Amino acid sequence: MATTNLKGNSVNLTGNEINVGDLAPVISVVSNDLSDIEIGGQQGKAQILVVVPSLDTAVCAAETRRFNEEAAKLENASVTVISMDLPFAMGRFCTTEGIENLKVGSDFREKTFANAYGVLLADGPLAGLTCRAIFVVDVNGKISYKEICPEITSEPNYEAALAAVKETTSTSCCGTCQ
Numbered sequence: 001m002a003t004t005n006l007k008g009n010s011v012n013l014t015g016n017e018i019n020v021g022d023l024a025p026v027i028s029v030v031s032n033d034l035s036d037i038e039i040g041g042q043q044g045k046a047q048i049l050v051v052v053p054s055l056d057t058a059v060c061a062a063e064t065r066r067f068n069e070e071a072a073k074l075e076n077a078s079v080t081v082i083s084m085d086l087p088f089a090m091g092r093f094c095t096t097e098g099i100e101n102l103k104v105g106s107d108f109r110e111k112t113f114a115n116a117y118g119v120l121l122a123d124g125p126l127a128g129l130t131c132r133a134i135f136v137v138d139v140n141g142k143i144s145y146k147e148i149c150p151e152i153t154s155e156p157n158y159e160a161a162l163a164a165v166k167e168t169t170s171t172s173c174c175g176t177c178q
Contacts, residue, residue: 002118004131006152011124013131013148015115020146024049024137025116029082029105032091037105039080039113042141046077046168048161051119051133053126053152055085055093055104063132063155064099070162071101076139076169084108084129119148126152134161138168 002013018025026041039049050067052060064081071079079102083090090104107113107130114120119130134156136145145164149156 006124012122014122015118015120017118020143022143024141024143027113027116029107029113030087032087046165047137048079049135050081051130052083053129054083068099068101077165080105136164144168
């Protein structure tokens, strides 16, 4: 069973652990307007799936603001922030914070995303929420980058995630083709 930490205390993750090279499960999450957003799988562009416990925390808010700024600079890539927050709260957050370059998706109904990607907190004070994680899905629907943040209260490695997106969306030859 995979683990992460909350303020230095180990917490277990549950669900299907997926790794780099695996096909990204296709899941629907609920947008702030209550419509479904399909994430994962082959979408014809790269996807950054930003997993946070709740937008109503300082670290999650800062992370979402940062990815909103970065999303404006990306070509052939989308960013979706996923949490267990209610869609209404997500909408209010986006309006208040001026979030316009990414989508927010709630997994509150059945925790389908959290279980499919192995990011559901199984125990500890935040049990039932998601951990902090980043998945980059390439244009072919495969996981090309994964980060389960070792400490839930710390921000992810933005540079590594963004480099993975740029690598998967690059049209230049890497030199290994024959």
